Structures are given as C-alpha cells and as structure tokens.
Amino acid sequence: MSMIAEKATHVSTPEAANGTRAAARTGRAVLVTEPGSLSVVPVDVPAPGPCEVLVRIAWCGICGSDREVLAGTRPAQFVRYPVVPGHEWSGTVAAVGEGVDPALVGKRVVGEGIRPSSANPASVEGDVDGSTTDYEETGFTLPGGWSDYLLLPSNLLHVLPDDADLRAAAGIEPAACVAEAVLLADLTVGSKVAVIGAGALGLLAAQLLKGAGAEVTVLHHNDSREELARRCGAAHYGVSGTAEEDGLFGTFDAVIEAAGAPGVARLATRLGRPGARVVLTGIPGEDADDLSSLELVTSQVHVLTVFGAPTRAWAYAVRAFKQGILDPSVIVTHEFGIEQAEEALALLGDRSSGALKVLLHP
DSSP states (O other), rough: OOOOOOOOOOOOOBBBBTSSSSOEEEEEEEEETTTTTEEEEEEEEEOOOTEEEEEEEEEEEHHHHHHHHTOOOOOOOGGGSSBOOOOOEEEEEEEOOOOOOOGTTOOOEOOOOBBBBBBBBGGGGGGGGOSSSOOOBBBTTTTTTTEEEEEEEGEEEEETTOOOOOOHHHHHHHHHHHHHHHHHHHHHHHHHEEEEEEEEEHHHHHHHHHHHEEEEEEEEESSTTTTHHHHHTTTTEEEEEGGTTTTTTTTTEEEEEOOOOOHHHHHHHHHHHEEEEEEEOOOOOTTTTOOOOHHHHHOOOOEEEOOOOHHHHHHHHHHHEEEEEEOOEEEEEEEEGGGGGHHHHHHHGGGGOOEEEEEOOO
C-alpha cells in the first residue's frame, strides 16, 4: 500500500452555508483505486444538485468491510473500484441543492448508505424486496465518508439534535444494522436474548436489546470483553466455546449472531429454544462449513438474516440515540486524522492492538 500526495486542482464549488456561491475549494479523500492501493488525494468539492445535500464530515468509522475493500476480499457485486470508503459517518450539512429545505444547512446529521428504489415505496418501509435491483451503497460503489465532504440524496438524511455528539453519532450506522436484527427478533419485555460476539455490532446490539427490555447474555470467544459488555447492558456474559457445557443450548427466546466467524451460525441455532428467532448478521466467508438443512429443520428455530439497514432500522437507531439508550461512544478505542487512514486500517487488523471501533476525523 502506498500513501500518495497529488497536486490539488481548484474549481468553482457549491453554495456555501449562507446560500451564496462558495470560494473555490478542494477537499481530501481516501481513495482505494484497486485492492491493495490506498492514497489520500485532493478532490473537488462537489455542488449539490437537485434533491441533494453536501455534508461536511465530522467523524467516520472503520468497519471490517472497509478492510475487505482494501484487501480485495469483498464479493465483487458489492464493491466498485476506484472508491472512497466510509459508510459509518456523521457530519453537518454544508449546502443544499434545489428542492431541499435551506433550513437543513448547519444541521447535524447521519445518513443511510444503501440506495433504495425511489419507484417502490416498499423500500421506505424496510422491505428488502423494494430495494434497488442493482446494489448501490455509499462507501462501496459510491463515494463514502473517508473524506472532507460527502454528497448524497437528501431523503437519506436523519437529522440529529443541535447538541448531538457527532463523535458518538458516527456509530449510528452499525447500530442501525443491528437495530434491524432487534426488530426481526420480535421481542417482548423480559425476553431472554443471546448475542454472539462482543465486537462493535454485538455491543451495540446489547445496548438496543437492553433498551427494549430484554434480558441479554453476551457470548464472546474469550472473557476480554466482559466489563464492556456489561456496561452495554448485558446481564450475563459467557465464553461461546463453553456454551453447551454451561447449559445454554436451547434456552433463549431469540439469538442475534454478530460475530461473522465460522461456526457461529450453527451455535446460534443451538442456543435458541424451539420457536426462537435466530437472526444472522455476520458473513464468515464462502468456505465456512456451517449449517445443514437437517440442523435447521430439527432445531425448530426461525432463521432470519440482515444485510444492511432499511429505513425503519435507521429510524429505530436514531430514536434510541436521541433518547440516550444508544451510546456508540463507549466502544470507540482509537481516533486518527484522515491522512492516517492506512495506519488506522493496520491497527484495526492487528488483534493484539485492542482496537474495537476506530474513527477517522477529517
């Protein structure tokens, strides 16, 4: 991987926050031109077109899927090079295009990444059958938030309170993904729920489940995350490898898998009681030897999956954030400037670093 500095070019730019034409501006962006090739480059700041907004990025998280983009291991249908990564972002509206309420300028916001089909209202309701036929997502096939500015459709914005902590708000996107898992789990107050994985997704799921009134058990591959899991709402904590001998098989009303490791889907189905809802969110790899039809039928659990977050899950996560139920700041372990993106990625990939959620700060 190489870090390359290029000569900036200056062009006319979008409307400024006061609605007038801005002075010529350029920004910076982290560009992955192809697997293994990363550079920080100057880019023209785009003008928002009709029904678009320009967001000044405050913070943007690094996800395991971003590491896949750089490594070239993300499935080909879910990435398009060259690309500016970054789908876990927060920021402030800097300018708006025609047809967008000017009152949005200056508002603190987060925004959805997957682009739904505007022709099908089912997509607004969170029905994946209503999403666009050709996958498009910010940070994977479209420019993302590892940049000073981000352009996106205004209907994907979620407005936050004026005093919102934008550092914490950068974690709303992964929280929205597990919010969909919580919704699919169809809980009632007092439901016994297991969360497999005490990474970022699992810990955010624990917060949302606690807020929904569930009794949460977090299972992780070791005991290193117990204190943090309990801080995020876990009533119980265990090591996933000893779940059977600990008497946990067949005891949970719902199970949310948030580890993405080989074997965890099988573990998830074994933890659920007959009739339990098991929601899988991780992608362990194509060669993972996991569930069989025999196991699925005989376990008598209902298996559901999550890939990304529909609008209803975003609304759920944003509401939880506004109410103080969701606090992604507790899982942030490291912060880097945008020019340190390569170093940040390397840190996240180092299991000995203790990194959990790493943020870039333009």
